[in-house]
Amino acid sequence: xxxxxxxxxxxxxxxxxxxxxxxxxxxxxxxxxxxxxxxxxxxxxxxxxxxxxxxxxxxxxxxxxxxxxxxxxxxxxxxxxxxxxxxxxxxxxxxxxxxxxxxxxxxxxxxxxxxxxxxxxxxxxxxxxxxxxxxxxxxxxxxxxxxxxxxxxxxxxxxxxxxxxxxxxxxxxxxxxxxxxxxxxxxxxxxxxxxxxxxxxxxxxxxxxxxxxxxxxxxxxxxxxxxxxxxxxxxxxxxxxxxxxxxxxxxxxxx
Amino acid sequence: xxxxxxxxxxxxxxxxxxxxxxxxxxxxxxxxxxxxxxxxxxxxxxxxxxxxxxxxxxxxxxxxxxxxxxxxxxxxxxxxxxxxxxxxxxxxxxxxxxxxxxxxxxxxxxxxxxxxxxxxxxxxxxxxxxxxxxxxxxxxxxxxxxxxxxxxxxxxxxxxxxxxxxxxxxxxxxxxxxxxxxxxxxxxxxxxxxxxxxxxxxxxxxxxxxxxxxxxxxxxxxxxxxxxxxxxxxxxxxxxxxxxx
Numbered sequence: 001x002x003x004x005x006x007x008x009x010x011x012x013x014x015x016x017x018x019x020x021x022x023x024x025x026x027x028x029x030x031x032x033x034x035x036x037x038x039x040x041x042x043x044x045x046x047x048x049x050x051x052x053x054x055x056x057x058x059x060x061x062x063x064x065x066x067x068x069x070x071x072x073x074x075x076x077x078x079x080x081x082x083x084x085x086x087x088x089x090x091x092x093x094x095x096x097x098x099x100x101x102x103x104x105x106x107x108x109x110x111x112x113x114x115x116x117x118x119x120x121x122x123x124x125x126x127x128x129x130x131x132x133x134x135x136x137x138x139x140x141x142x143x144x145x146x147x148x149x150x151x152x153x154x155x156x157x158x159x160x161x162x163x164x165x166x167x168x169x170x171x172x173x174x175x176x177x178x179x180x181x182x183x184x185x186x187x188x189x190x191x192x193x194x195x196x197x198x199x200x201x202x203x204x205x206x207x208x209x210x211x212x213x214x215x216x217x218x219x220x221x222x223x224x225x226x227x228x229x230x231x232x233x234x235x236x237x238x239x240x241x242x243x244x245x246x247x248x249x250x251x252x253x254x255x
Numbered sequence: 256x257x258x259x260x261x262x263x264x265x266x267x268x269x270x271x272x273x274x275x276x277x278x279x280x281x282x283x284x285x286x287x288x289x290x291x292x293x294x295x296x297x298x299x300x301x302x303x304x305x306x307x308x309x310x311x312x313x314x315x316x317x318x319x320x321x322x323x324x325x326x327x328x329x330x331x332x333x334x335x336x337x338x339x340x341x342x343x344x345x346x347x348x349x350x351x352x353x354x355x356x357x358x359x360x361x362x363x364x365x366x367x368x369x370x371x372x373x374x375x376x377x378x379x380x381x382x383x384x385x386x387x388x389x390x391x392x393x394x395x396x397x398x399x400x401x402x403x404x405x406x407x408x409x410x411x412x413x414x415x416x417x418x419x420x421x422x423x424x425x426x427x428x429x430x431x432x433x434x435x436x437x438x439x440x441x442x443x444x445x446x447x448x449x450x451x452x453x454x455x456x457x458x459x460x461x462x463x464x465x466x467x468x469x470x471x472x473x474x475x476x477x478x479x480x481x482x483x484x485x486x487x488x489x490x491x492x493x494x495x496x497x498x499x500x
Contacts, residue, residue, distance in 0.1 A: 048377055077379030088370035102378055104281060160377075 001026045002047065002158065002190055007056030009042055016042045018214040019056070027188045029181050029204045031195055034211035035236060040194045043211065044160055047192060048082060049073060060158065078106055081151030081189075083161040083180075087143040089135040089150070095122070096131040099149045106154065121149040125179060141172035145179070152183055159184065161193040165200065173197060177204050198243055201225065210236065226250045265460050272388050272456075275381040282389060289393035293355050293455075294400055300354060301347055305338075305404040308346060309411030310419075312337045317421035327422040331430025334412035336439070343404040344443045345491050348450040351397075352483035356458040359390060360479040363462030364472040372463070383463065390455040397451035398444045405443070442498045449494060450487050457483040 002024040009017040016039045024030040032040050045051045047058060049065060058065045060076060068076060089098050096118055103114045122131065125145040135143055144164060151159055161180060165173035177197075181204040184191040193200065201208060205222035210233050218233045225237060226247055238244045276282065316333040363386055366372050375382040409431065416422040422430075461479035465471055 050373065050376060074379045077377065080377060082374065082377040084370045084374060086369055088374040090371055090374075091365075091369075105278065105378065105380060 001061055002192070003057075003059040004047070005057040005059070007043075007046055007053040007058065009039075009046060009051060009053050016214050017046070017053070020211070020214070020216050021056075022209050022216060022219060024190050024192050025207065026190045027185060028191070028206040029184050030190070030192045030207045030209070031201060031205045032192065032209050032211060033195060033201060033236070034217075036196075038211040039214040040211055041162065044162055044192065044194045048080060048160055049077060078102075078154060079157040081154065081156035081159045083144070083147045083151050083159070083164050085163045085166055087135070087140075087147040089143055089146055091135055094132050094134055095127065095138065095146050098135070098146055099153050102150065102154045117153060118149075121153050122146075124152075124183070125149045141168055141176065144168065144172075144176050148176075148179060148183070152187070152189075155187065156189060159189045159191040161191070161195075163195055163197075164193060165195070165197055170199065173199060174203065180204070198237060198240070201237065202246075264464065265456070268383060268387075268460055268463065269456060271381070271383045272391065273384070275384060276388070277380065277385050285385070285389035286392045289389045290396055292358070293390065293393045294396045297351060297354055298400060298403070300350060301400055301404050302407050304350055305343065305347065305408040306411035306414075308342050309334060309338055309408035309413075310415035312342065312408075313412035313415040314419060314421065317416065317419075326430075327426035328430035328433060330416055330422045331412070331427035332433045333430075334416075334427075335409060335431045335435075338408035338412065339405050339439050339443055343401050343408055344447045344450065345487065347401060347404045348447065348454065348487050349484055351450075351454050352458075352487060353480050355394075355454055356480050356483045357476040359455065359458035360462040360465075360476045361472055363387075363459055364465045364475050365469075367463065367465055368468055368472060386463070387456065387459045390459060391452065394451035394455040395448065397454070398447045401443060401447040405440075442494075445498060446491065446494050449490055453483055453486045453490060457486055 004020060004022050004024075006019045006021050007017055008015070008019055020039075020043060032043060034040050042051060046053050052066075060079075063072070063076065065073065065076070090101065093101065099118045099121060100114055103109060103117060107114070109117070118131075122128065125148050127142060127145050127149065130138055130142060130146070135146070138146070148164075159180070164180060165176045168176065177200050180191060180193065183189065193204075195201070202222055202225075205225070208220060208222065208225060209216055210218040210230075212232050218228060218230045220228065225233065228234060234247075238247050277285075313330060313334045316337075317330050320327075320329055320333075363372075366386070372382050372386075375385060413424070413427055416427045417424045458476075458479040461475045461482070462472075465475040
């Protein structure tokens with residue numbers, strides 16, 4: 001579980017986060033949504049410890065990040081997995097090398113133990129014949145799956161994803177969403193996803209927080225988002241005609 | 256003020272490079288890879304340039320020593336001094352700043368743009384140690400490249416002198432051995448180690464702290480070449496004053 005208590009973050013004159021508080025529960029897929037520039041990326045980078053909040057606290061399973069020593073912070077980082085928007089795979093390494101990298105860096109496992117673990121996670125993300133290929137030789141969807149495999153290879157307690165299905169076709173995007181959702185439940189991970197994709201919101205949003213101008217404007221579930229009367233949320237989520245119709249149908253069905 | 260800030264940031268980066276080291280087992284592989292990439296990968300161009308520079312120095316010296324009272328051995332002497340003191344360590348370093356420096360900036364810059372550096376940081380890895388330290392260690396092998404450059408430069412001079420008809424082989428070799436001071440080689444190696452540190456770190460700084468996209472990677476490579484060359488030229492002056500002055 002991650003507890004966020006009133007965090008503020010500024011860059012010079014630009015006050016990006018203006019006091020955001022929320023709780024991300026274990027075993028749930030938590031989504032952060034909002035327009036570009038609303039502070040989502042800064043928020044997720046604060047959660048990752050890449051940015052230190054100017055004010056406020058972030059608590060990981062009862063441990064306040066600001067009170068941890070450098071060594072404790074380093075250990076905590078090893079409990080986090082991250083899937084970047086562009087996958088951020090190491091170009092010079094094969095798929096297998098990318099997934100094995102955290103094991104090489106942080107464990108003293110034998111080569112065969114590491115190989116078994118890599119084979120297992122690659123199979124889990126449905127990548128079987130790509131071990132020896134380089135990131136440039138595989139599709140965007142496969143790169144995302146490799147990034148997920150790399151993020152979960154160390155059995156993380158926390159999984160962060162920055163727009164995991166951007167640039168993917170709708171079918172692959174749904175596959176990636178479902179994969180993250182399944183892994184979250186299977187391994188009881190606290191997952192936080194930063195997304196613009198409304199399909200993700202509807203499909204896997206067990207908890208959604210909507211950021212606007214650096215403030216939490218709304219929070220709820222994917223079912224509650226249909227019913228909300230918050231105009232900022234409805235303007236954002238139901239900006240397309242398709243989603244307006246979906247919402248209309250949902251309301252009519254309920255009545 | 257901007258330059259002062261950049262200089263401060265550069266020294267903070269150097270400090271960070273030596274903190275929180277990566278596992279030796281991993282680091283060893285990275286260092287060997289960088290030696291292959293930065294030293295052996297540059298040997299071809301170093302040998303090519305050194306050979307022809309040695310030849311040109313010899314021809315120019317020979318054409319300027321047209322007084323019949325001056326011995327032909329001076330051609331060998333002047334070639335040796337020019338190659339050992341200046342051409343091998345400094346000229347080669349400028350070439351290396353272009354070849355190796357832009358490679359370092361563009362590879363680290365691309366990692367920055369594609370969030371690979373963020374991925375390292377998120378995993379709790381000291382990205383500066385992981386990326387820059389192996390390059391610093393690899394470039395410490397640079398005096399070997401300079402030694403080869405000296406040898407090939409003098410060989411190029413001998414070929415130009417003998418086959419160009421500027422001096423007989425015996426006179427040229429006699430000139431090479433005339434008043435030889437081994438300290439000049441030490442001076443050249445000290446210079447090359449200092450230059451090597453600049454060649455590894457200045458381009459790393461430009462790559463690591465770059466902002467923007469693919470276009471900015473190209474711009475950062477150019478800027479890093481300019482600044483590495485400037486640093487080498489300033490250090491050359493300071494070291495010459497300190498070591499020979």
